[in-house]
Amino acid sequence: MTATQADREAAPGTSAPEVALEARAFSFSYGPRQTLFDISIRMQARSVTAIIGPSGCGKSTFLRSVNRMNDLIPGAGYQGEIRVAGMSVFDPSTDLVTLRRQVGMVFQRPNPFPKTIFDNVAYGPRLNALVPRREIPEVVEQCLRQAALWDEVKDRLDQPATGLSGGQQQRLCIARALGNRPEVLLMDEPCSALDPIATQKIEELIFELKQQYTIVIVTHNMQQAARVSNMTGFFDAGRLIEFDATTQIFTAPKHERTEAYITGRFG
Amino acid sequence: MTAGEPAITEEPGAAVLQGRAVGDTVFKAALTIAVLAVPALLGFLVWELWVGSRLAIERYGFDFITGTTWDPVAEEFGALPLIVGTLTSAAVALVIAVPLSLGVAIYLTEFSPKWLRQPVAFVIELLAAIPSVVYGLWGIFVLIPVLKDHVFPFLRDTLGFLPLFQGPIYGNSMLAAGIILAIMVMPYIMSVSREVLMAVPASQREAALGLGATRWEAAWTAVVPYARSGIVGAVILGLGRALGETMAVTMLIGNRHEIAASLFAPGYTMAAVIANEFTEAASDIHYAALSYVALSLFVVTVIVNGLARILIWRVSRGQAGGGQGV
Ligand SMILES: Nc1ncnc2c1ncn2[C@@H]1O[C@H](COP(=O)(O)OP(=O)(O)O)[C@@H](O)[C@H]1O
Ligand SMILES: [Mg+2]
Numbered sequence: 001m002t003a004t005q006a007d008r009e010a011a012p013g014t015s016a017p018e019v020a021l022e023a024r025a026f027s028f029s030y031g032p033r034q035t036l037f038d039i040s041i042r043m044q045a046r047s048v049t050a051i052i053g054p055s056g057c058g059k060s061t062f063l064r065s066v067n068r069m070n071d072l073i074p075g076a077g078y079q080g081e082i083r084v085a086g087m088s089v090f091d092p093s094t095d096l097v098t099l100r101r102q103v104g105m106v107f108q109r110p111n112p113f114p115k116t117i118f119d120n121v122a123y124g125p126r127l128n129a130l131v132p133r134r135e136i137p138e139v140v141e142q143c144l145r146q147a148a149l150w151d152e153v154k155d156r157l158d159q160p161a162t163g164l165s166g167g168q169q170q171r172l173c174i175a176r177a178l179g180n181r182p183e184v185l186l187m188d189e190p191c192s193a194l195d196p197i198a199t200q201k202i203e204e205l206i207f208e209l210k211q212q213y214t215i216v217i218v219t220h221n222m223q224q225a226a227r228v229s230n231m232t233g234f235f236d237a238g239r240l241i242e243f244d245a246t247t248q249i250f251t252a253p254k255h256e257r258t259e260a261y262i263t264g265r266f267g
Numbered sequence: 268m269t270a271g272e273p274a275i276t277e278e279p280g281a282a283v284l285q286g287r288a289v290g291d292t293v294f295k296a297a298l299t300i301a302v303l304a305v306p307a308l309l310g311f312l313v314w315e316l317w318v319g320s321r322l323a324i325e326r327y328g329f330d331f332i333t334g335t336t337w338d339p340v341a342e343e344f345g346a347l348p349l350i351v352g353t354l355t356s357a358a359v360a361l362v363i364a365v366p367l368s369l370g371v372a373i374y375l376t377e378f379s380p381k382w383l384r385q386p387v388a389f390v391i392e393l394l395a396a397i398p399s400v401v402y403g404l405w406g407i408f409v410l411i412p413v414l415k416d417h418v419f420p421f422l423r424d425t426l427g428f429l430p431l432f433q434g435p436i437y438g439n440s441m442l443a444a445g446i447i448l449a450i451m452v453m454p455y456i457m458s459v460s461r462e463v464l465m466a467v468p469a470s471q472r473e474a475a476l477g478l479g480a481t482r483w484e485a486a487w488t489a490v491v492p493y494a495r496s497g498i499v500g501a502v503i504l505g506l507g508r509a510l511g512e513t514m515a516v517t518m519l520i521g522n523r524h525e526i527a528a529s530l531f532a533p534g535y536t537m538a539a540v541i542a543n544e545f546t547e548a549a550s551d552i553h554y555a556a557l558s559y560v561a562l563s564l565f566v567v568t569v570i571v572n573g574l575a576r577i578l579i580w581r582v583s584r585g586q587a588g589g590g591q592g593v
Contacts, residue, residue: 067477074381101479111470114493124478127488173474180478 019083020045020214021066021184026080028058028065030073035061037238038080043231045183048206048215050225050246053235054266059218062235063186065089066216067103068096085183101128104177104213106187110169112161112176117144117153120161120172124179139179147175148205167198171205178213185209187217191224203228222262226250234258316565319558322551331559337524337540339549344556346563348524352441352534353567356516357509359445359530360452365502367449368457376464377486388461395454403518406447411438411519414446419531434529439521442530447515452505459504463497464490496583503575510568513538537564 021043028036035058043049051059064070066082068089082089085102101124112120121140125131131139140157144150149171153164161172170190177185187206191199206215206228219225225232226246233243234255242249242258253259260266317324323331327344334345371391375384415438426432467490475485491498513536521533522543537560548554 069473069477097479097481100477105473105477107470107473107477109470111468111474113471113474113489123475123488127484128479176474176478 018045019043020047020085021216022083023062024081024083026062026065026078026082028061028070028078029076030061030070031075031077035238036065039240041233041240041243043214043216045214046210046212047231048210048217048229050229050232051216051218051235052220052222052225052232052261053241054261055220057235058238059235060188063105063188063216063218066184066186067100067105069105071096097128101180102183104180104182104185106170106173106177106185106190108189109193110166110173112164112169112172114160114162116158117161117164117172118157121175121179123176128180130179130181143175143178144172146178146209147171148201148208149175165198167194167201170194170198170202174202174205174209178209182213184214184216187215189218189220192220199224222250222264234261236261313562313565316558316562320555320562322555323559324555326552327556327559331556332563335524335526339544339553339556342550342552344552344559346537346560348526349535349537349540349560350563350567351526352520353510353536353538353564354571355441355530355534356444356448356520356536357506359442360448360509361502361506363446363449364453364456364505368453368501368505369460369498371457372460372464373486373491375461377482377490388458391454392458393454394450395458399451399512399514400518402447402451403515406443406515406519410447411443414438414440414443423531430528431530434527434531436531437521437533439519439533440531441520441527441534444516444520444534444536445530447519448509448512451512451515452508455508456501456505459501460494460498463494463501466497467493496579499575499579499582503572503579506571506575507568510571511538511564513542517542537561537567 019042021041023039023041026036026039027034039062041049051062053059061070065078066084066089070076078090084099087094087099087102089099113123115123118137118140121143122136125136125139126133141150141154144153149168152168153159153172161169164172170193174185174190191202194202203224206217209215210230217225217228229246231243232246232249234241234249234253234257236257242253242255244254249258250262253262323344327334331344331346332350333347334343335347336343336345337348338344371387375387379387415436419436419438419440419442422432423436471489471493472485475489476482480488516536517539520535520539522535522539523533524535525532527534541557541561541564544553545557548557
């Protein structure tokens with residue numbers, strides 16, 4: 001963590017590209033069924049982008065395209081390009097493991113491994129041999145601190161992660177994703193399974209994390225989108241209808257469809 | 268019509284309720300009987316074995332378990348070679364069957380093309396339906412010749428520095444019995460582990476893949492550990508089968524009362540000796556000795572299963588919560 005941070009502070013704009021995530025005319029289909037149409041979007045490094053839109057409009061599909069999670073599905077097809085942290089996501093020469101290390105993902109339901117808290121956070125660093133073995137405890141502590149979980153779990157790192165509350169588990173999953181020192185953090189409705197207090201903690205955390213990471217968060221909660229994000233993209237039926245500064249979207253949307261959605265007239 | 272309605276709905280309602288209450292009672296009684304019948308049956312079984320082996324227990328006591336001679340004519344009975352034979356053949360079976368079945372299960376759930384999964388699983392499960400005497404015959408006519416002419420000599424040449432693979436090769440042997448047992452328990456271990464692995468939530472795989480694991484790493488570091496206690500359960504199921512299997516073992520093991528270091532040497536198991544000698548037992552003490560063997564088999568099975576339960580319990584505690592497959 002510190003190394004990356006130091007790099008960035010020493011040479012802002014050189015080691016980390018200003019545009020952290022970019023899609024160009026990206027389309028995606030599950031078999032014969034097209035789900036995303038011609039998506040073009042640019043996300044600045046160290047910003048939070050909220051993605052909103054009615055269920056089934058392709059928000060998850062977009063997120064899962066960025067780290068190529070949809071590769072698991074047979075028959076999936078795409079067109080166009082996505083670039084993350086200087087890599088062309090779908091380029092045959094792009095190494096999936098490297099890509100996924102750069103792109104952390106947090107899922108809708110917390111999915112900690114049934115291992116200890118420590119082993120959960122250490123999973124990425126161990127797997128990818130990012131640091132020498134003896135430095136792993138240090139990395140684990142850093143990640144847990146960044147995920148605002150350290151104080152709650154520091155005395156029980158060897159306890160099962162499954163014993164944590166839902167909110168703690170979700171922050172643990174964030175800490176686990178941070179273990180890989182990613183450029184981009186994708187969050188697919190990270191609070192939809194959490195209570196309001198746990199949700200608030202995650203929102204505060206996102207606010208902290210954007211100092212270092214580029215965050216994309218899918219949410220169904222308009223207030224949440226308004227609170228945490230700099231930019232907001234509105235998806236509808238597989239198309240990016242509007243993408244603008246969050247304040248703009250929520251105060252003066254340009255499309256009536258966007259307005260109808262954020263004022264709760266559909267979706 | 269309208270006037271009659273309340274009465275109609277009330278009265279049958281009450282009757283139905285009463286009927287349901289009666290049904291409840293009957294159901295509960297039936298279940299209680301069924302539940303009590305199982306331990307009662309088990310108790311009765313043990314009691315019968317105990318009574319049957321009384322003569323031998325009084326005469327030989329604990330020496331029966333440690334003795335190595337089995338001579339019905341001289342009325343000398345020691346069951347140690349049988350106990351060792353049962354445990355060894357089961358151990359050989361597991362050593363062969365566990366990695367193979369686990370490998371197949373992991374391959375089928377994580378790697379194989381979808382269309383291949385069902386047919387392969389079906390064929391493997393079909394193996395469980397073959398009667399054990401058929402395995403025995405197949406063992407005698409197909410397996411043993413191959414083992415004797417090719418596999419055993421090869422093992423002796425390559426691993427001959429181990430006492431396990433030394434000495435003369437007869438064909439019928441502990442190793443042959445272990446191999447046939449392995450084939451017989453594989454379907455059980457494979458199909459149960461496959462089910463346990465399939466039950467691992469997709470979110471666990473995705474978590475691992477999302478952190479940069481390859482498919483193989485995700486299978487090995489996330490999916491299998493999640494299913495660990497279920498897999499141990501599958502192995503125990505296989506172990507139970509291996510300990511009690513009789514017919515095919517009798518046909519292949521060589522039926523010799525002897526503890527040999529080499530797996531090429533013939534041996535005997537508790538189940539096999541009972542099957543072979545019970546119908547021909549000439550004296551009361553011989554019957555009693557065979558009952559005593561049955562009792563010992565029961566005790567060994569209980570102990571092994573008990574140890575296995577403890578293992579499951581420790582494994583599932585070690586993996587910290589999740590994935591209680593069994
Ligand atoms: N694995 C899949 N196979 C086929 N279709 C899918 C799959 N996942 C999602 N879809 C379809 O793609 C569309 C977009 O889904 P998704 O991206 O999950 O929407 P959102 O996250 O916005 O609710 C939906 O119509 C959904 O049914
Ligand atoms: Mg979704």
